[in-house]
Amino acid sequence: MKKLYFIPLFLLQIFNYLAFSQNSEYKVNSPDESIEVNFLLTKGGQPDYLVNFNGKRIIDTSSFSFDFKNVKSFGKNLMVANSSNSSFDETWETVWGEQRFIRNNYNELKVNLEEKEELKRKCSIVFRVFNDGVGFRYEFPQQENLKDVIIIDENTQFNLTGDHTCWWTPGDWDITEHLYNTTRISEIDALSKRGHPNLISTYIPENAVNTPVTMKTDDGIYISFLEANLTDYSSITLKVDKENLLFQTELVGNDAEIKVKTKTPFATPWRLILIGDEAKDLVESRTILNLNEPYVLDDVSWINPTKYMGIWWEMHIGKSTWDMASGKHGATTENAKRYIDFASANRIKGLLVEGWNTGWERWIGFEDREGVFDFVTPYADYDIKEVVRYAKEKGINIIMHHETSSAVKTYEQQMDTAFALCKSLGIHAIKTGYVGPIIPKGEYHQGQYMVNHNRKVIEKAAQNQIMVDVHEPVTPTGLRRTYPNLMSAEGLRGQEFNAWSIDMNPPKHLTIVPFTRMLAGPIDYTPGIFDIKFDKYKDKNQVNTTLAHQLALYVVIYSPLQMAADLPENYEGHPAFQFIRDVGVDWDTSIVINGEIEEYITITRKERNTDKWFLGSVTDENERSFNISLDFLDEGKKYVAAIYSDKEDSHWDKNPTAYKIEILTVDKTTYLNLQLAPGGGTAISFIPVSE
Numbered sequence: 001m002k003k004l005y006f007i008p009l010f011l012l013q014i015f016n017y018l019a020f021s022q023n024s025e026y027k028v029n030s031p032d033e034s035i036e037v038n039f040l041l042t043k044g045g046q047p048d049y050l051v052n053f054n055g056k057r058i059i060d061t062s063s064f065s066f067d068f069k070n071v072k073s074f075g076k077n078l079m080v081a082n083s084s085n086s087s088f089d090e091t092w093e094t095v096w097g098e099q100r101f102i103r104n105n106y107n108e109l110k111v112n113l114e115e116k117e118e119l120k121r122k123c124s125i126v127f128r129v130f131n132d133g134v135g136f137r138y139e140f141p142q143q144e145n146l147k148d149v150i151i152i153d154e155n156t157q158f159n160l161t162g163d164h165t166c167w168w169t170p171g172d173w174d175i176t177e178h179l180y181n182t183t184r185i186s187e188i189d190a191l192s193k194r195g196h197p198n199l200i201s202t203y204i205p206e207n208a209v210n211t212p213v214t215m216k217t218d219d220g221i222y223i224s225f226l227e228a229n230l231t232d233y234s235s236i237t238l239k240v241d242k243e244n245l246l247f248q249t250e251l252v253g254n255d256a257e258i259k260v261k262t263k264t265p266f267a268t269p270w271r272l273i274l275i276g277d278e279a280k281d282l283v284e285s286r287t288i289l290n291l292n293e294p295y296v297l298d299d300v301s302w303i304n305p306t307k308y309m310g311i312w313w314e315m316h317i318g319k320s321t322w323d324m325a326s327g328k329h330g331a332t333t334e335n336a337k338r339y340i341d342f343a344s345a346n347r348i349k350g351l352l353v354e355g356w357n358t359g360w361e362r363w364i365g366f367e368d369r370e371g372v373f374d375f376v377t378p379y380a381d382y383d384i385k386e387v388v389r390y391a392k393e394k395g396i397n398i399i400m401h402h403e404t405s406s407a408v409k410t411y412e413q414q415m416d417t418a419f420a421l422c423k424s425l426g427i428h429a430i431k432t433g434y435v436g437p438i439i440p441k442g443e444y445h446q447g448q449y450m451v452n453h454n455r456k457v458i459e460k461a462a463q464n465q466i467m468v469d470v471h472e473p474v475t476p477t478g479l480r481r482t483y484p485n486l487m488s489a490e491g492l493r494g495q496e497f498n499a500w501s502i503d504m505n506p507p508k509h510l511t512i513v514p515f516t517r518m519l520a521g522p523i524d525y526t527p528g529i530f531d532i533k534f535d536k537y538k539d540k541n542q543v544n545t546t547l548a549h550q551l552a553l554y555v556v557i558y559s560p561l562q563m564a565a566d567l568p569e570n571y572e573g574h575p576a577f578q579f580i581r582d583v584g585v586d587w588d589t590s591i592v593i594n595g596e597i598e599e600y601i602t603i604t605r606k607e608r609n610t611d612k613w614f615l616g617s618v619t620d621e622n623e624r625s626f627n628i629s630l631d632f633l634d635e636g637k638k639y640v641a642a643i644y645s646d647k648e649d650s651h652w653d654k655n656p657t658a659y660k661i662e663i664l665t666v667d668k669t670t671y672l673n674l675q676l677a678p679g680g681g682t683a684i685s686f687i688p689v690s691e
């Protein structure tokens with residue numbers, strides 16, 4: 001038998017102390033002292049950092065450096081000019097979100113570094129340590145020997161301390177619509193994800209992963225890597241060194257081999273490591289927002305989270321088309337009025353109309369897509385003024401669709417005119433889209449060019465009082481704090497793939513997404529499909545969840561613009577639609593009740609400005625039962641709970657539409673037993689009993 005040797009803990013601690021005490025003079029802890037960051041310089045003047053969580057090493061000695069074009073790399077032969085420690089504690093109010101009040105509490109260490117010789121270039125590294133994670137960034141001040149800068153690489157290391165289980169998508173410079181993969185770090189193989197037939201723009205240059213990437217250590221610690229405040233820079237991917245269990249940043253570049261073009265002074269985005277001893281800690285973190293700046297808009301009164309319907313799913317399942325030439329045009333005046341009537345009768349306040357403007361005959365698969373869409377010319381069978389007038393009369397706001405087909409230059413030229421039309425029609429929301437390879441050719445969706453384009457759109461939209469929902473976006477980094485008109489985004493495997501992809505989203509998909517992509521920000525997943533198999537339109541495709549699971553997504557997947565995605569005829573007269581009618585979209589409080597990545601998650605949220613609570617619970621392909629305490633409910637109040645759940649024989653594939661509704665009176669002392677079928681879910685509304 002193999003013998004186990006134990007090293008007494010106090011000896012290990014002494015060893016750690018000795019190891020650090022030789023170099024480490026710079027240290028910063030989280031306010032609750034669970035996380036500790038050490039910064040040190042090696043003898044050769046190379047900067048290193050380490051992260052411990054509850055006394056355990058999470059990130060082992062990791063360095064950073066920058067490679068520039070035509071000048072020497074930065075990251076060796078440095079000295080510490082000086083350093084400072086400070087603390088911050090403030091509670092701020094969100095314009096909208098998962099939570100009304102957010103505490104921003106951290107300890108900061110700023111180390112000012114300078115090259116010892118020659119160029120004497122300077123850079124500061126700033127660590128902010130929160131109770132649930134560490135953010136750090138590099139700040140390059142204005143300086144004589146570093147003015148115009150072309151970054152070829154930022155080499156920030158994350159040296160992991162074990163072969164953790166990892167939930168990852170490949171480091172694609174272009175599209176972020178891959179399914180999640182679950183492997184050990186040593187088994188990550190991003191290159192095998194090249195060439196998916198349903199992804200028309202994808203570029204995976206090396207074995208790297210995109211952020212957010214989440215992992216679990218063998219001793220049960222959860223870690224996720226993200227970015228916060230991505231401004232005038234490019235996104236990172238994380239290159240995987242499988243042997244050394246090391247991640248290193250690899251910036252998204254372009255075909256001219258430029259990763260970032262900038263000038264001093266500049267600061268990089270925050271590299272954010274979330275750490276928790278429960279999976280739910282990651283989901284409850286608001287640190288990504290705390291690492292962004294407060295909002296810069298003078299007036300935010302026109303920004304309203306909303307539920308909406310769309311002339312949308314019908315195109316994806318092939319009932320109608322975006323273009324008019326097919327003879328099956330979806331965006332007709334008549335069809336829009338049909339949706340408006342339904343939405344208005346059912347307390348849904350928005351309607352997205354896709355395929356309303358000319359050009360859809362040439363939107364996909366064409367090399368030259370410039371000048372095709374102008375965003376102001378409606379098809380002949382769509383009377384835009386009449387639709388908007390009718391919608392207003394019925395209390396519905398039209399959401400304008402701007403599919404750019406990635407002809408970004410065209411969109412930039414058209415934006416003023418397009419927004420002027422929105423303004424003249426009183427439209428306050430757009431959905432943008434970037435399907436296909438970016439024009440100018442050689443740029444990629446996650447690169448600096450698109451980061452800056454995205455910022456132009458958000459700023460211009462804000463000037464015109466327009467909220468934005470971005471599809472095929474730059475992965476969100478918390479900018480919604482600074483620009484609260486940046487509402488939602490896709491940037492993941494959405495519901496649409498169930499309509500036409502060769503590999504549909506598996507039942508477990510939405511038990512992974514809350515712990516990965518959702519950590520970056522709101523998701524326009526477009527839930528609420530009731531006709532799960534839609535055999536009338538497609539026999540090979542389907543949604544791989546039960547109907548109750550679809551309802552639960554309104555609470556589980558956070559978005560301030562939340563779509564009721566199915567066709568009006570599938571909702572008409574359906575008792576389960578009551579949940580979609582009732583559910584909130586803007587929250588005062590959000591609590592994750594339980595969750596394990598790729599297994600299940602249960603979230604409850606209290607609606608802002610009402611006393612209603614909602615709960616959503618979803619499972620993977622395994623059935624589950626939970627005994628849930630309702631102790632989150634408000635003191636002294638009784639509620640009518642409407643429970644929408646799977647039936648005993650519900651099953652995501654064999655019997656997905658079987659569901660039941662029970663009505664109970666409950667209060668905070670009640671326990672509920674939730675029974676989730678394979679691929680199932682439970683959705684509950686708690687409406688206070690009026691006195």
Ligand code: NOJ
Binds near residue numbers: 354
């Ligand atoms: C892809 C988007 O994700 C989808 O929502 C949209 O309907 C199509 N592009 C057309 O713009």
Ligand code: CA
Binds near residue numbers: 177471
């Ligand atoms: Ca998409």
